[in-house]
Amino acid sequence: MFFEKEKFIARRKAAFIICATVFMLLRDAQPASAQPAGTVRAAKDIRYATRSGSDAKLNSLDVYTLEGQAAAKPVVVFIHGGGWRIGDKQSGAKVKAESFAKAGYVFVSINYRLSPAVTHPAHIEDVAKALRWVHGNIATYGGDSSQIFVMGHSAGAHLAALIATDDRYLNAEGMSLKNLRGAILLDGGSYNMTAAIGKDERIADAFGSDKAAWKQASPVYNVSQGKNIPPFLIIYVATREATKRQSEQLAKALTDSGIKADVQPASNKTHATLNKELGLPNDPPTAQVYAFLKSLTNAVR
Numbered sequence: 175m176f177f178e179k180e181k182f183i184a185r186r187k188a189a190f191i192i193c194a195t196v197f198m199l200l201r202d203a204q205p206a207s208a209q210p211a212g213t214v215r216a217a218k219d220i221r222y223a224t225r226s227g228s229d230a231k232l233n234s235l236d237v238y239t240l241e242g243q244a245a246a247k248p249v250v251v252f253i254h255g256g257g258w259r260i261g262d263k264q265s266g267a268k269v270k271a272e273s274f275a276k277a278g279y280v281f282v283s284i285n286y287r288l289s290p291a292v293t294h295p296a297h298i299e300d301v302a303k304a305l306r307w308v309h310g311n312i313a314t315y316g317g318d319s320s321q322i323f324v325m326g327h328s329a330g331a332h333l334a335a336l337i338a339t340d341d342r343y344l345n346a347e348g349m350s351l352k353n354l355r356g357a358i359l360l361d362g363g364s365y366n367m368t369a370a371i372g373k374d375e376r377i378a379d380a381f382g383s384d385k386a387a388w389k390q391a392s393p394v395y396n397v398s399q400g401k402n403i404p405p406f407l408i409i410y411v412a413t414r415e416a417t418k419r420q421s422e423q424l425a426k427a428l429t430d431s432g433i434k435a436d437v438q439p440a441s442n443k444t445h446a447t448l449n450k451e452l453g454l455p456n457d458p459p460t461a462q463v464y465a466f467l468k469s470l471t472n473a474v475r
Contacts, residue, residue, distance in 0.1 A: 255328025273453030331362030
């Protein structure tokens, strides 16, 4: 009888321990499932254009939004780099998408056709078509079509600068430079292609061998007053002399034409980490980007 009683007590203790363990596990798991308002949702592979003979994914984009957001949010459209030849809308997008969506922006990352399968102006025409889609459809995803910013890294920075300075491409899509609130450039080295040292082969791959065409596709030579060119934030890696020169030349062309341009060196960064780490907490370039966006949000142009 004594042993039976001990077994009973032992079974009750074991049952209590199991119940307590389950309770603690459920309690610890609760916060993760109780934050739907902080969940970033992605609508992926949305076609913004149809091109015969081209991979459909090259004319697609992803839209990232914060679940439960109320008012329409400003929109940041990101253009990936890769020398106009490689890269994808998902490259480095996860950190940025989470950060920008949670900071109160709708984040869009786009693909475009790549060289050598296509050459200029195919890349920039795709960017223009993507922006037309964003302008016409982003309200469905909680975005404010009157507050669209373009941002690009490397070759994507060149495309962001070109779409924001040469109005022909947006005009062809029924838009204008007034539809862009601002441009953010991350370590681009081809704002003036005629002076892009060591890039001749890569540029020829994407823009042909005619250097007159290189000049036409250079944002520096498309800057002028009266075109409604938006403000620029130009960030370059502090240790890269080539991108420093290119960034400062573009900034000078803009400011000489009365256009706001803030040029900033990024210390302790490489070309890759500037892009990879954008959106991380305590990242100085990220803070500069958010300050720039905040300064222009709801501003009248």
